[in-house]
Every structure is written in structure tokens, then in C-alpha cells.
Amino acid sequence: MSAHAGAARALLPLRLDGVCFAAGGRTILDKISVEIGAGPSTVILGANGAGKSVLMRLMHGLLAPTAGRIDWSDPDRGRARQLQAMVFQRPVMLRRSARANVIFALQAAGIARSERERRADEALQEVGLSHLAGRPARVLSGGEQQRLALARAWALHPEVLFLDEPTASLDPSATREIETVIKAFDASGTKIVMATHNLGQAQRLGDEVLFINQGRLVERSPVESFFKRPASAEAAAFIKGELPWA
Amino acid sequence: MGLMRFFLALSLFFSLSSEAQQRFITVASTTSTEQSGLFKYLLPVFEQKTGIQVRVVALGTGQALDMARRGDADVVFVHAKPLEEKFLADGFGVKRFDVMYNDFILVGPKSDPAKVGGTKDIVAALQKVKAAQAPFASRGDKSGTHFAELELWKLADVDIAKDKGPWYRDTGSGMGPTLNTAAGMDAYALTDRGTWLSFKNRGDLVISVEGDQRLFNQYGVMLVNPAKYPHVKKEMGQAFVDWVISPEGQKTIADYKIGGEQLFFPNAR
Amino acid sequence: MAEALLGAIALITSWDAKLVEIVVLSLEVSLSAVFFATLLALPLGAAVAVARFPGRHALIVLLNALMGLPPVVVGLVVYLMLSRAGPLGQFGLLFTPAAMVVAQTILILPIIAALTRQAVEDAWLEYQEQLRSLGVSGVSAALTLLWDIRYSLLTAVLAGLGRASAEVGAVMIVGGNIDGVTRVMTTTIALETSKGDLPLALSLGIVLILLVVLLNAAAFAVKEAAQRKYG
Numbered sequence: 001m002s003a004h005a006g007a008a009r010a011l012l013p014l015r016l017d018g019v020c021f022a023a024g025g026r027t028i029l030d031k032i033s034v035e036i037g038a039g040p041s042t043v044i045l046g047a048n049g050a051g052k053s054v055l056m057r058l059m060h061g062l063l064a065p066t067a068g069r070i071d072w073s074d075p076d077r078g079r080a081r082q083l084q085a086m087v088f089q090r091p092v093m094l095r096r097s098a099r100a101n102v103i104f105a106l107q108a109a110g111i112a113r114s115e116r117e118r119r120a121d122e123a124l125q126e127v128g129l130s131h132l133a134g135r136p137a138r139v140l141s142g143g144e145q146q147r148l149a150l151a152r153a154w155a156l157h158p159e160v161l162f163l164d165e166p167t168a169s170l171d172p173s174a175t176r177e178i179e180t181v182i183k184a185f186d187a188s189g190t191k192i193v194m195a196t197h198n199l200g201q202a203q204r205l206g207d208e209v210l211f212i213n214q215g216r217l218v219e220r221s222p223v224e225s226f227f228k229r230p231a232s233a234e235a236a237a238f239i240k241g242e243l244p245w246a
Numbered sequence: 247m248g249l250m251r252f253f254l255a256l257s258l259f260f261s262l263s264s265e266a267q268q269r270f271i272t273v274a275s276t277t278s279t280e281q282s283g284l285f286k287y288l289l290p291v292f293e294q295k296t297g298i299q300v301r302v303v304a305l306g307t308g309q310a311l312d313m314a315r316r317g318d319a320d321v322v323f324v325h326a327k328p329l330e331e332k333f334l335a336d337g338f339g340v341k342r343f344d345v346m347y348n349d350f351i352l353v354g355p356k357s358d359p360a361k362v363g364g365t366k367d368i369v370a371a372l373q374k375v376k377a378a379q380a381p382f383a384s385r386g387d388k389s390g391t392h393f394a395e396l397e398l399w400k401l402a403d404v405d406i407a408k409d410k411g412p413w414y415r416d417t418g419s420g421m422g423p424t425l426n427t428a429a430g431m432d433a434y435a436l437t438d439r440g441t442w443l444s445f446k447n448r449g450d451l452v453i454s455v456e457g458d459q460r461l462f463n464q465y466g467v468m469l470v471n472p473a474k475y476p477h478v479k480k481e482m483g484q485a486f487v488d489w490v491i492s493p494e495g496q497k498t499i500a501d502y503k504i505g506g507e508q509l510f511f512p513n514a515r
Numbered sequence: 516m517a518e519a520l521l522g523a524i525a526l527i528t529s530w531d532a533k534l535v536e537i538v539v540l541s542l543e544v545s546l547s548a549v550f551f552a553t554l555l556a557l558p559l560g561a562a563v564a565v566a567r568f569p570g571r572h573a574l575i576v577l578l579n580a581l582m583g584l585p586p587v588v589v590g591l592v593v594y595l596m597l598s599r600a601g602p603l604g605q606f607g608l609l610f611t612p613a614a615m616v617v618a619q620t621i622l623i624l625p626i627i628a629a630l631t632r633q634a635v636e637d638a639w640l641e642y643q644e645q646l647r648s649l650g651v652s653g654v655s656a657a658l659t660l661l662w663d664i665r666y667s668l669l670t671a672v673l674a675g676l677g678r679a680s681a682e683v684g685a686v687m688i689v690g691g692n693i694d695g696v697t698r699v700m701t702t703t704i705a706l707e708t709s710k711g712d713l714p715l716a717l718s719l720g721i722v723l724i725l726l727v728v729l730l731n732a733a734a735f736a737v738k739e740a741a742q743r744k745y746g
Contacts, residue, residue, distance in 0.1 A: 057644075060648060062644055062647055062648065078650075081650050082650060084648075085648070085649075086644075086645075086648040088644060088645065092641060092642055092644070092645035094642075094659070094663050095663050095664075095745040095746065096663075096745070104649075104659075105649050108649045108650050108651045108655070109649070109650065136744060136745045136746050137746075138745060138746030139745075139746040272610060277709075281706075281709070281710050285694075286694070301610065301691075301693045301696050302693060302694065303610055303691035303692075303693060304691075304692070316598045316599060316600040316601075317598070317599030317600055317604070318598050318599050318600075318609055318610070419709075420709050421709075422708075422709030422710045422711055423708075423709045425711060426708070426709070426711060429711075444710065445710065445711045446710070446711040446712045446713075447711030447712070447713055448711070475599060477599065477605075477607070
């Protein structure tokens with residue numbers, strides 16, 4: 001499905017310049033500067049509390065930085081929002097059928113009524129949930145709901161897909177199913193930006209790694225060299241599993 | 247502006263119900279008159295004859311007259327002549343007509359702590375009640391009955407506002423609730439015969455004093471002055487006033503009985 | 516007590532025309548009030564839940580406080596407004612069922628609004644990030660949430676209905692308890708009590724309670740069914 005690639009590179013690259021975020025008197029992110037371009041899947045690694053989730057929300061626009069700038073190539077923030085999608089650690093579904101939830105997202109994105117059903121069905125098929133299309137979304141299992149969240153994102157044909165620890169609450173088989181869908185997104189041309197603390201998953205899905213430690217961007221490398229020859233001491237410790245919770 | 251439209255919509259909404267299509271007048275009257283059951287007996291006869299529905303809002307006499315002063319009634323039918331005459335003098339009524347009278351009675355506990363049972367002299371009885379400090383339940387609500395009670399205390403040379411003690415219970419409520427209170431605490435109370443006859447929660451109360459001329463209770467009827475309030479339904483209101491003092495209306499009043507006993511005595515001239 | 520219970524059963528089974536008239540009017544008035552109050556309170560509660568503006572917390576406190584509006588005070592204020600001597604006298608609404616609906620609507624609006632606000636705010640906490648990610652905020656978000664939690668809102672609506680059908684102070688003052696026109700269950704009970712006919716008053720009271728219990732049971736069943744279906 002390369003319709004996603006057709007969404008012309010309107011948003012990327014994403015530029016963060018000196019981005020800081022503080023809350024409740026605490027500094028959570030400290031002067032993050034990075035440029036995220038199209039192509040390789042970007043995995044954001046770090047221990048719990050390192051600031052990964054906050055960084056994701058800043059990039060997606062759910063939070064505003066307390067200092068610094070975040071710019072997409074398209075200065076129109078409304079349009080920029082429409083070309084992104086985000087999947088959270090816990091899927092949030094409305095009290096409607098699985099299909100209706102996908103259609104809801106399409107309606108919110110302003111997709112024409114005639115298009116919505118077709119795209120919804122196509123998305124459900126892509127993630128393997130067609131047989132559960134009419135089921136109330138909230139009675140589905142955790143893994144099924146997360147797949148539904150991905151279907152909801154798929155239907156929007158986003159240019160960028162943010163994923164915040166999408167499998168942290170799931171069992172191994174559900175995790176595998178999710179990873180399959182993420183790979184499909186990647187293959188179709190959607191830029192993946194995923195936060196995780198699952199090292200195996202990072203290696204399976206990521207092309208490049210952004211390593212965050214105590215609110216700072218410590219290292220950025222291709223995934224293979226990050227795991228084989230980490231450039232920083234913190235990264236090395238993290239990989240060895242010795243990094244204390246931040 | 248939006249609020250007014252809301253009310254308009256609401257009143258239209260309810261106008262759709264048949265009850266609002268009816269021709270009707272609003273009569274401000276007293277709780278004692280309504281609770282005696284007179285209206286239930288009297289009004290259907292008038293409605294049958296004229297097709298005019300009579301809606302009675304029953305309050306204390308003072309409140310009924312106040313309501314009419316605000317223009318919320320077409321006719322008043324109350325029993326406190328001095329208050330009615332003031333109402334007239336202030337320009338709120340057109341003309342006052344005597345309609346009927348009934349009487350007040352003093353009810354009290356069977357045990358009769360003030361020893362007033364059987365007497366005909368209400369003034370002496372009240373003096374005895376005060377002397378014995380026997381419990382007394384007063385309406386205290388600006389009603390015709392309350393007004394009459396205050397007049398009687400004056401005749402008994404008692405400044406009740408100053409001389410009342412814990413034995414004097416000011417309930418601030420209608421005749422029924424006051425009788426409920428009196429029955430509940432074995433107290434004396436002044437009540438109109440009509441309410442007493444239809445009152446079911448008597449407890450140990452019996453009639454202590456009756457028959458004194460000073461217990462005479464006169465009812466009057468007035469059309470609210472359309473010059474003051476142009477919206478007053480003057481034709482229908484006048485029709486009601488005229489009928490109530492007509493021979494037919496007066497006979498109907500006389501025919502109303504509870505347990506074979508006549509409650510109200512028509513005396514229109 | 517037993518006499519009153521038997522009296523209540525006798526009243527219901529005899530299908531006394533007067534009783535039916537009073538019950539029907541009571542339902543008309545209270546259900547109409549619930550209808551209008553809900554129409555106004557749902558958007559109000561949802562708006563306060565989702566929007567952020569200066570003085571929001573003060574408004575929430577006010578709404579919660581107004582849940583305890585004394586019915587008799589509401590009745591008095593509405594009376595003064597609708598009286599011929601008052602600002603809205605020209606509509607001639609005083610002593611009609613319409614006036615009773617107005618008074619009860621004002622009385623229960625804060626209850627439904629405050630409870631709606633609480634429910635919508637709880638839902639907003641859960642849905643906020645996802646909805647904003649999908650580009651849904653403001654009015655759109657409020658409406659989405661209202662529809663999503665519609666069965667929970669039933670509880671708020673029922674609370675309003677309970678208050679409306681139980682109160683006597685407001686309807687007595689603005690309605691005038693006119694026989695055959697504005698006499699409802701609560702004012703009839705008050706009247707019969709003051710006439711000393713306590714058994715009848717008690718029986719009517721039991722009928723009123725039964726009615727309210729029935730309505731609540733029906734709503735509960737609807738909620739349960741929805742819960743099982745939608746999760």
C-alpha cells in the first residue's frame with residue numbers, strides 16, 4: 001500500500017531547536033536539538049522517566065515546549081496535525097464498534113462521507129480485524145484494541161506515525177502482531193517515530209536510534225552501530241541493563 | 247430577549263393542552279373556605295351554567311388580598327371586612343358585596359385545663375385560657391381567622407403581642423396545619439366551623455366555646471379593579487360576583503352541608 | 516402504616532379518575548422540566564468540563580452549590596417574575612402548569628449541569644490526548660464525550676427528575692395548587708395533610724414513591740444493558 005508514500009513529503013524534516021520542557025519545577029527535557037528526516041524508522045530509546053514520552057508529545061504537538069522551537073517543513077500547524085497520527089501505550093476507544101471508531105477518526109480528519117467506509121474497511125483488513133469490525137471496541141482484548149488503534153492511524157494515511165511504547169502493556173504474541181503492522185506502515189512509506197524501552201523491539205523495528213538519558217539527547221546512531229559499539233558510556237550502561245531508573 | 251422567546255415558546259407549548267383553551271377566571275380566596283369543601287360544591291354549578299372555569303388559589307386572607315393587589319387575581323373572596331375595606335379604599339376593588347357568614351368556634355382538649363367548656367362567652371374564655379396559661383395554637387399568618395383571633399384578644403383586654411408566653415404557639419400556617427398542631431399538643435385553637443367539620447385529625451379536641459355573637463365571620467366578594475389592571479377578566483369576573491350574590495348562588499351556598507349540618511349562611515343584600 | 520399501604524393499593528387499583536389526573540399532571544410537569552433542563556444543562560456541563568477560562572473553578576463551585584437551591588426560594592423568585600406586577604407578567608403564566616415547569620427547570624438545571632460536568636471531565640481526562648491527536652477539540656470534543664457517556668448521563672438526569680418530582684415548595688407557590696389545574700402529587704399530599712386526612716396523604720405518598728422507584732428501575736435496566744453491550 002504505497003498511498004502513504006504518495007502523501008508528498010510536506011512535513012518532514014522535523015526540526016527541534018534547543019527544546020526544553022519543565023513541569024512542576026522539574027526539568028524534564030534539556031536543550032534537545034535534532035533534525036528528524038524522512039526515510040529510516042527512528043526509535044527513541046531510554047530508561048523509564050528519561051523523557052521519551054514527553055518528547056513524543058512535544059513533537060506531535062500535544063505539549064508546548066517551555067523553551068526552544070519545534071518546526072515542521074509546513075508552517076501550517078493545522079495541516080501538519082492532519083498528516084500525523086499517534087498511538088499511545090494504552091489504546092483509547094469510544095463506546096462504539098471497531099469500525100465506527102475508525103470512521104470517527106476519518107470524519108474528524110474531514111474525509112468525505114463516501115470515502116470513509118471504504119478506507120475504514122481497508123484499514124481493518126490491513127491489521128486483520130475485519131472479522132471484529134462490528135464488535136464494540138471496548139470489549140476487544142488489549143492486543144486487539146491496539147491493533148484497532150493502528151488501523152485508525154492507517155486509515156488516515158499519515159506521513160508520520162508516532163508510537164509511544166505501543167506494546168508495553170501487551171503479551172508476546174500480541175506484541176508480535178503489532179510489530180508486524182508497524183513494519184507494514186514502514187513499508188508503505190510512513191515515517192515511524194517510536195519510543196520504547198524494549199531493546200529487542202528497537203533492533204527489530206528501528207533503523208536509527210535517538211538515545212535519551214535524564215532529559216538530554218546523548219547519542220544518535222544507526223541501530224546496528226548503537227548496539228554493537230555505543231558511543232557513550234550511558235548508552236553502553238543502558239544496553240547492559242545497568243542504568244538505574246532516572 | 248432570548249429568555250422572553252423561551253417563555254413564549256413554553257406558554258405556547260402548554261397552550262396546546264386543552265385546559266388552556268378554557269375560559270377561566272382566577273379567584274383569590276382563603277384556605278379555610280376551600281378546605282371546608284364549599285368550592286367543590288359551589289363552583290361546578292356556576293361552571294355548568296356559564297361555561298366559565300373558576301380557578302381558586304387558596305391562601306390566607308392577607309395573602310389573598312396581597313395577591314390581588316399585585317394583579318394576579320380577577321376576583322377576591324375572603325373574610326376580613328376591615329382588610330377588605332382597605333383594599334377597596336386603596337382602589338384595588340370595584341365594589342364589595344356581603345356573600346355569606348359562618349362562625350368561629352374555640353376548640354380545645356377534652357381535659358379542658360382552662361375550664362371553659364360549655365360557656366358562650368368567648369372573651370371570658372380567652373381570659374381564662376391566658377390565666378391558666380393553657381396551650382393555645384394561633385394561625386399567626388395574616389389570615390381572616392388570625393385577624394379575628396387578634397380582635398378577640400383585644401376585646402379581652404389582653405395585649406397578646408406583649409403578654410404571650412410559651413403557652414401561646416404561633417404556627418404561622420393555615421387552619422388545617424394549626425389544628426394538626428393543636429391536636430398534637432392538646433392546645434386550644436380558634437377555628438372556623440367549616441374547617442372543623444371536615445377536619446379528620448381531631449385527636450382529643452372537642453368544641454369548647456360556640457355561639458357568641460362576636461364569633462360571627464362575614465365573607466365578602468369583590469371584582470379586582472380593571473382600571474388598575476386592564477388584563478383583569480372583568481366580564482367573567484363580574485358574572486361570578488353577580489351569580490354568587492344572586493338567589494340561585496345564595497341557595498346553593500345554603501344547600502352545602504357536611505353530615506347534615508349547614509356550614510355557611512348566605513346574607514347578600 | 517399498614518392502613519396507609521392498603522390505602523395506596525386501593526387507590527391504585529381503583530384507578531380513581533382524580534388520582535390519575537393528578538399523577539398525569541405531576542409527570543407532565545416534572546418530565547417537561549427534566550427535558551428542558553437537560554437540553555440546557557448538558558451543553559453547559561460539557562462546556563465547563565472541556566474549556567479552560569479564567570474563573571472556571573469559581574463557576575464549578577457555584578454550580579455545585581446551586582444543586583442545593585431551596586425549592587421554596589426558587590418558587591418565590593419565579594413568582595415575582597411571573598406575577599402581573601413583575602417583569603414577565605404579560606405572558607399570564609402564573610398559576611399554570613407552564614409556570615411550574617419553569618420553576619422546576621431552574622431548580623434542577625444546576626444538578627444536571629454539575630453532575631454532567633463531573634462525568635464529562637472524568638471522560639475528558641481519559642480521552643483528551645487521543646482526541647486532540649485526532650484533531651478533535653472544543654465543541655466537537657464536548658459533543659463526542661457527551662454522546663460517548665450518554666448512559667452515565669442518565670444518572671444525572673435521574674437525579675434531576677428525583678428532585679423535581681419530590682419538591683413541593685416551588686410548584687405550590689407558582690402553581691397555586693388549583694384543583695384540576697395545577698394540583699400535583701406533592702401539593703395534594705401537603706393539602707391532605709393540612710386537612711388532617713393523614714391516611715390519604717400517606718397513601719398518596721406511597722404512590723409517589725412507587726412511581727419514582729419505577730422510573731429509576733427502568734433507567735437502571737437501560738444502563739445495565741448498555742454497559743454490557745458497549746463496555
